[in-house]
Amino acid sequence: MTSLRAGRWITAVALLLLAGVYVRALAYTPIEASQGLAQKIFYVHVPAAIWAETAMILVGLASVFYLFTKDPRVDRFAASSAEVGTIFCAIVLTTGPIWGKPIWGTWWSWDARLTFTLFLFLLYVGYLLLRSAVADPGARARFAAVVGICGACEVPFIHLSVYMFPTLHPMPIVLQPGRPRLPGSMLSTWLFSLGVFTLLYVGFVVQRYAIGQLREHQEGMAER
Amino acid sequence: MPQVPPPPPPQNSGYMVAAYVLVGAILIGYTLSLYLRARRSLRP
Amino acid sequence: MRSPELLRHAWAIAAKDLLVELRSRTAILSVATFVVLVLMVFNFGRDQTAVSNIDLAPSILWVTFTFSGVLALNRAFEIELENQALDGLLLAPIDRGSIYLGKLIANLIFVATIEVIGLPLIALFFNVRVLVAPLVLVIALATVGFVAVGTLFSAMTVRTRFAELLLPVLLLPFMILPLRWAALTTGLLLAGRPLSEVQGWLNMLAVYDVVFVVLAILLFPATVNE
Numbered sequence: 020m021t022s023l024r025a026g027r028w029i030t031a032v033a034l035l036l037l038a039g040v041y042v043r044a045l046a047y048t049p050i051e052a053s054q055g056l057a058q059k060i061f062y063v064h065v066p067a068a069i070w071a072e073t074a075m076i077l078v079g080l081a082s083v084f085y086l087f088t089k090d091p092r093v094d095r096f097a098a099s100s101a102e103v104g105t106i107f108c109a110i111v112l113t114t115g116p117i118w119g120k121p122i123w124g125t126w127w128s129w130d131a132r133l134t135f136t137l138f139l140f141l142l143y144v145g146y147l148l149l150r151s152a153v154a155d156p157g158a159r160a161r162f163a164a165v166v167g168i169c170g171a172c173e174v175p176f177i178h179l180s181v182y183m184f185p186t187l188h189p190m191p192i193v194l195q196p197g198r199p200r201l202p203g204s205m206l207s208t209w210l211f212s213l214g215v216f217t218l219l220y221v222g223f224v225v226q227r228y229a230i231g232q233l234r235e236h237q238e239g240m241a242e243r
Numbered sequence: 244m245p246q247v248p249p250p251p252p253p254q255n256s257g258y259m260v261a262a263y264v265l266v267g268a269i270l271i272g273y274t275l276s277l278y279l280r281a282r283r284s285l286r287p
Numbered sequence: 288m289r290s291p292e293l294l295r296h297a298w299a300i301a302a303k304d305l306l307v308e309l310r311s312r313t314a315i316l317s318v319a320t321f322v323v324l325v326l327m328v329f330n331f332g333r334d335q336t337a338v339s340n341i342d343l344a345p346s347i348l349w350v351t352f353t354f355s356g357v358l359a360l361n362r363a364f365e366i367e368l369e370n371q372a373l374d375g376l377l378l379a380p381i382d383r384g385s386i387y388l389g390k391l392i393a394n395l396i397f398v399a400t401i402e403v404i405g406l407p408l409i410a411l412f413f414n415v416r417v418l419v420a421p422l423v424l425v426i427a428l429a430t431v432g433f434v435a436v437g438t439l440f441s442a443m444t445v446r447t448r449f450a451e452l453l454l455p456v457l458l459l460p461f462m463i464l465p466l467r468w469a470a471l472t473t474g475l476l477l478a479g480r481p482l483s484e485v486q487g488w489l490n491m492l493a494v495y496d497v498v499f500v501v502l503a504i505l506l507f508p509a510t511v512n513e
Contacts, residue, residue, distance in 0.1 A: 045259075117261055145456050149447075149453065169502065170460070
């Protein structure tokens with residue numbers, strides 16, 4: 020299965036590069052003065068958050084595509100992106116509190132962004148649960164597409180919520196227009212990490228897609 | 244005015260280590276899960 | 288898709304559902320009992336010295352309505368499931384959109400009835416003045432939001448194995464936002480703040496409602512295509 024092998028290679032390279040990110044972030048990037056070493060969690064937390072959300076948007080787009088084309092490959096991609104997105108979301112939800120405890124003094128706060136990530140996670144879990152609860156592949160794909168589109172449409176509202184309420188959460192630091200406040204070496208570490216997480220997303224999705232293909236093939240064989 | 248040195252950064256490396264270990268564990272765990280599931284699907 | 292026809296069909300479907308409800312009355316009575324139970328649990332579960340009623344009231348109100356609402360939604364398509372009545376509806380020469388609208392209207396009326404029962408009870412049990420006009424508007428807006436999404440989702444979950452569990456799980460993320468805006472607004476209104484202060488959130492609720500009702504109408508056919 021060539022796409023499976025490709026996916027495995029990409030993932031292997033990504034994991035190797037991840038080790039590189041670890042070394043760079045932990046040993047070769049300056050310590051942030053006010054937050055200390057814990058701030059370095061930022062280098063894994065934020066790229067994961069970006070992909071957790073992007074994966075959901077991709078699920079939404081794929082879902083729209085699916086309803087128009089009824090192409091099972093599109094549905095397979097949506098399922099893959101959802102699963103990988105859930106993993107990244109879990110990373111954000113766990114590293115967030117670990118970063119928050121030393122900095123804000125509390126493991127959890129109903130801060131807008133943490134809340135956002137929590138229910139991004141709930142959207143993902145709902146999507147995956149629905150998929151597992153529907154036996155017929157056609158209905159499963161259609162239903163998942165409906166939930167996927169609704170989920171993706173909710174994301175802008177959630178974003179509005181985040182910016183409407185002042186919060187404990189560090190305000191966007193990397194993409195602030197006109198005033199990038201992240202010093203050079205920190206920025207490059209962050210960008211490196213973002214690249215690696217992108218590669219991880221691709222590798223994981225390709226593998227999951229291949230597994231989906233294999234399983235559907237098996238289901239088809241079993242029916243005969 | 245005498246120069247006052249800025250306070251040293253707080254000692255919280257434990258959290259950093261915990262987070263990085265956790266992220267590694269999750270990613271490697273998921274890689275393993277994908278590997279095993281693919282193997283199960285490839286087995287006739 | 289002609290508007291008046293769409294609405295006429297929708298209303299016919301809603302009327303049918305409501306007539307069925309009215310005849311048996313089991314559903315409305317069960318949910319009404321549920322409301323009373325939830326309110327009693329709230330009462331026995333709280334520390335009367337710690338939090339004032341007026342601070343707790345928005346939470347009580349919204350938890351009660353959302354949980355009861357989900358219960359109500361679960362039954363929305365169950366009626367059709369018995370005797371496969373849904374197939375009959377689908378064969379009829381009407382736009383799929385009107386089936387959704389009809390279900391939506393019926394669900395809204397059902398949930399509204401629960402809220403009409405619940406609000407005076409909350410006012411009574413917790414000694415809070417909740418029967419304020421702007422509050423009713425907030426409740427209406429938030430309800431439309433989550434019932435719109437809930438009606439769409441219940442069409443899908445009704446045929447799955449753990450329907451009663453799956454619907455709340457799917458619906459919860461879509462309830463949180465309107466709920467949050469509504470609870471904030473309720474808190475402010477109960478504290479006597481003027482309507483102008485909550486205008487922003489009311490607008491958000493209205494936009495949310497419009498977006499998701501339209502989305503649901505567009506997506507509903509995908510839930511019933513055979």
